Amino acid sequence: MAISIPKGTHDIIANEARGYDYIEEVCANIATVYGFDPLRTPIFEATELFSRGVGESSDIVSKEMYTFLDKGNRSITLRPEGTAGIVRSIITNKLHAQADLPLKYYYTGPMFRYERPQLGRFRQFHQFGVESIGVNSIFEDIEVILLGYEILRNLGFENITLKINSLGDSMSRANYKSALQTYFKDKVGDMCEDCKHRYETNPLRILDCKVPFDQALTVDAPKMKQFLSESAQKDFDIVLEKLDTFEIPYELDDHLVRGLDYYSGVIFEFSYITSEGKDYGALGGGGHYDRLVKELGGPALEGVGFAFGIERLYSVMRDENMIEEKLVTDDVHIMSIGDEARTDAIDLGEALRMMGLRVILNYEDKTLKSLFKRAERSQAKFAVIIGEEEVKAEVLKVKNLQTEEQEDVAYQDAVNHIVGLFKQHHHDQECGCGHDHDHECECGGDCKCEDGHECECGGDCKCEDGHECECGGDCKC
Ligand code: AMP
Numbered sequence: 112m113a114i115s116i117p118k119g120t121h122d123i124i125a126n127e128a129r130g131y132d133y134i135e136e137v138c139a140n141i142a143t144v145y146g147f148d149p150l151r152t153p154i155f156e157a158t159e160l161f162s163r164g165v166g167e168s169s170d171i172v173s174k175e176m177y178t179f180l181d182k183g184n185r186s187i188t189l190r191p192e193g194t195a196g197i198v199r200s201i202i203t204n205k206l207h208a209q210a211d212l213p214l215k216y217y218y219t220g221p222m223f224r225y226e227r228p229q230l231g232r233f234r235q236f237h238q239f240g241v242e243s244i245g246v247n248s249i250f251e252d253i254e255v256i257l258l259g260y261e262i263l264r265n266l267g268f269e270n271i272t273l274k275i276n277s278l279g280d281s282m283s284r285a286n287y288k289s290a291l292q293t294y295f296k297d298k299v300g301d302m303c304e305d306c307k308h309r310y311e312t313n314p315l316r317i318l319d320c321k322v323p324f325d326q327a328l329t330v331d332a333p334k335m336k337q338f339l340s341e342s343a344q345k346d347f348d349i350v351l352e353k354l355d356t357f358e359i360p361y362e363l364d365d366h367l368v369r370g371l372d373y374y375s376g377v378i379f380e381f382s383y384i385t386s387e388g389k390d391y392g393a394l395g396g397g398g399h400y401d402r403l404v405k406e407l408g409g410p411a412l413e414g415v416g417f418a419f420g421i422e423r424l425y426s427v428m429r430d431e432n433m434i435e436e437k438l439v440t441d442d443v444h445i446m447s448i449g450d451e452a453r454t455d456a457i458d459l460g461e462a463l464r465m466m467g468l469r470v471i472l473n474y475e476d477k478t479l480k481s482l483f484k485r486a487e488r489s490q491a492k493f494a495v496i497i498g499e500e501e502v503k504a505e506v507l508k509v510k511n512l513q514t515e516e517q518e519d520v521a522y523q524d525a526v527n528h529i530v531g532l533f534k535q536h537h538h539d540q541e542c543g544c545g546h547d548h549d550h551e552c553e554c555g556g557d558c559k560c561e562d563g564h565e566c567e568c569g570g571d572c573k574c575e576d577g578h579e580c581e582c583g584g585d586c587k588c
């Protein structure tokens with residue numbers, strides 16, 4: 112019997128995996144611009160890291176951890192989130208003593224939560240996250256929110272809503288918690304078992320209970336904003352003012368508490384609603400934490416961070432056709448018939464690959480019809496046909512699969528010719544030189560910039576200078 116994939120996991124295949132790579136690359140590039148460096152931590156850690164860090168009252172720790180004893184009888188947990196591991200790494204490696212603060216790291220990789228599998232919820236999923244640790248200024252929080260927004264904008268999201276709330280400082284929160292306990296005192300008996308537990312451990316979490324009966328009871332509950340200290344309110348006002356300045360639309364959400372116990376101060380979630388009104392829910396979220404580093408045995412440093420769910424980002428981008436053009440299609444299918452043709456085909460294939468083209472060959476004798484069907488299915492751009500006659504004449508056929516135009520090309524010219532076709536092809540779409548050309552490029556399709564080296568024209572394409580091109584022979588100037 113075939114072995115099935117574990118419940119709640121999924122294989123991420125080919126173009127979907129490429130979509131994830133693309134998303135992670137955009138996230139990393141923007142985080143780099145904001146001064147963050149990568150940090151990779153293990154995907155398993157001592158269980159205590161999460162029970163102490165994320166908090167016993169969170170769903171993650173109380174219900175969802177993948178915990179096991181290793182062969183040395185140590186309690187190990189597959190990481191359910193990224194922040195605790197980053198903080199542990201900072202403490203383990205004493206990074207706070209070696210580098211200037213704030214320490215700014217980003218991470219990406221799989222997370223594990225034993226959740227009930229449902230649409231968009233997996234037991235192994237992927238996150239991209241950032242943490243900025245060590246400078247306790249509301250402007251650090253603002254920077255991190257701006258970074259999250261900028262990542263989404265660069266991925267092509269247009270109607271992002273930022274849900275935002277402030278949990279205030281520890282004094283504000285303690286007062287609020289006791290007000291909630293007073294409010295829920297005569298109601299908690301009728302509420303779900305989780306809420307009974309939350310009432311004792313962290314009554315704030317009652318506010319994000321998903322049970323409709325319990326939700327109805329929270330409507331008239333006291334609001335956090337009534338308990339914010341003067342300085343917490345002032346900080347929150349600065350954040351909102353800056354969001355206005357940067358024209359980031361936000362919604363104040365009294366019931367936003369986030370599922371992890373370590374948050375304090377400003378917390379937020381990015382959610383996405385399409386222009387047609389389809390609500391995709393939270394793409395990611397985060398917030399400020401004041402005691403996590405100390406609680407895990409480090410110095411009293413505060414931090415701020417967020418995490419995006421890669422599955423969530425990808426599925427929205429796929430549904431909304433935001434990622435299609437990032438998918439790779441084949442450049443050339445070399446179709447060979449017969450063993451002699453095969454040896455010429457592999458030579459040509461290698462030469463084209465050295466020039467950066469994605470080349471697919473066939474090593475079985477299939478009909479040309481079925482080979483063309485295959486090329487069509489993978490949206491290949493050109494087909495090269497080498498049969499017995501072509502081998503004898505040392506002339507192959509090149510067919511543009513979009514225009515259906517076909518031409519004969521001598522073996523000796525094949526590589527330059529086919530590479531040239533691609534330069535023309537790319538050039539028709541867009542000059543890849545990255546410079547602003549407000550003049551006509553006169554290179555006739557072989558713009559030097561396409562060769563991957565720096566355009567040296569400083570805006571005036573080199574070809575206009577009339578001197579020898581240094582690109583290696585293909586350029587027409
Ligand atoms: P959290 O760490 O719970 O704040 O989650 C941050 C983001 O990770 C969410 O907004 C989702 O996009 C994603 N996420 C969280 N849990 C899951 C899951 N079980 N499956 C897929 N994505 C998830």
